[in-house]
Amino acid sequence: xxxxxxxxxxxxxxxxxxxxxxxxxxxxxxxxxxxxxxxxxxxxxxxxxxxxxxxxxxxxxxxxxxxxxxxxxxxxxxxxxxxxxxxxxxxxxxxxxxxxxxxxxxxxxxxxxxxxxxxxxxxxxxxxxxxxxxxxxxxxxxxxxxxxxxxxxxxxxxxxxxxxxxxxxxxxxxxxxxxxxxxxxxx
Numbered sequence: 001x002x003x004x005x006x007x008x009x010x011x012x013x014x015x016x017x018x019x020x021x022x023x024x025x026x027x028x029x030x031x032x033x034x035x036x037x038x039x040x041x042x043x044x045x046x047x048x049x050x051x052x053x054x055x056x057x058x059x060x061x062x063x064x065x066x067x068x069x070x071x072x073x074x075x076x077x078x079x080x081x082x083x084x085x086x087x088x089x090x091x092x093x094x095x096x097x098x099x100x101x102x103x104x105x106x107x108x109x110x111x112x113x114x115x116x117x118x119x120x121x122x123x124x125x126x127x128x129x130x131x132x133x134x135x136x137x138x139x140x141x142x143x144x145x146x147x148x149x150x151x152x153x154x155x156x157x158x159x160x161x162x163x164x165x166x167x168x169x170x171x172x173x174x175x176x177x178x179x180x181x182x183x184x185x186x187x
Contacts, residue, residue, distance in 0.1 A: 006032050009064050011099040012057060019095055025050035032058055035182055044185045051184045052092045055152045058182075060097050062150060063125050072120075073144030074127035077151050077175065079134070079168060081158040083108040086128045089154060093126055102126060109133040117142060131159060131167035138174065148175040150182065157185040 002023055003016050024032065027045035034041050035058035045051050059076045067075055080086045090106045097104070104126035105119040116133070120142045137143045151172060153159065159168055172181075 001029055006057075007036065008032075008057060008061055011064075012060055012096060015096045015098050016053075016057075018098070021053075025054075027051055028054045028057075031055070031182075031184075035059075035180070036061060038180055040181045042183045042185075047186050051186075052089055052154070053096070055154070055182050055184060056089070056092050056096055059126065059150050059152070060093075060100065060102070063102055064100065067147055067149070069147040071144050071147045072123045073147045074124040075147050075149045076126040077145070077148050077171075078126070078128045078154055079131055079152065079159065079171065080128060080154045081130065081162050081164065083110050083130060085155060086130055089128045093128070104128070107133050107137060120144075131164040131171060134171060135167045138171070143174075145171075145174045146176065148179050150180045151175050153181070153183045155186055156183045 003013055006024065026049065027043060028050050031041060031043045031054040035055065043054065063075060078089055080089055086106045086108045090104065093104050102125040103123060105124065107116045107127065107129040109130050109132055116137065120137060134143065153168065
């Protein structure tokens with residue numbers, strides 16, 4: 001199977017080729033079609049098997065269709081347990097969306113609030129966040145979840161192990177019930 005068989009947009013296929021990926025990994029072959037159908041998904045695969053592309057590519061495909069909802073909040077929200085993972089996901093989003101005109105950014109702990117507040121004031125397509133910092137912004141009324149179409153819980157097992165269960169529940173409850181939920185775990 002090739003990435004072309006997954007029925008991804010030519011812009012995404014060009015970015016995939018630019019990253020020198022030849023064919024999808026097992027997790028990508030299994031997860032991408034389910035995600036593209038708009039179904040919820042729980043997936044587990046070892047670190048280094050391409051899980052990030054397995055949720056980023058379907059999310060980008062979805063974003064190529066204009067939103068029916070008005071607002072400035074993100075259409076895709078990715079929660080990660082650590083700042084380092086959030087930065088990796090953000091970099092993957094930039095690589096795969098290089099030929100698209102999407103707005104994205106990250107909200108993570110250990111970084112200044114000012115740039116994050118400015119980011120949240122702009123219309124966003126994708127937001128990558130750590131639960132604790134995102135909850136801080138929620139508590140201050142700076143986050144609009146009304147447009148969230150896809151909620152991704154990346155390394156969900158680690159988020160729960162790190163004690164973020166209450167923040168994850170709060171964030172998930174703030175997103176529309178009609179959203180698609182993708183949960184990825186390394187174990």
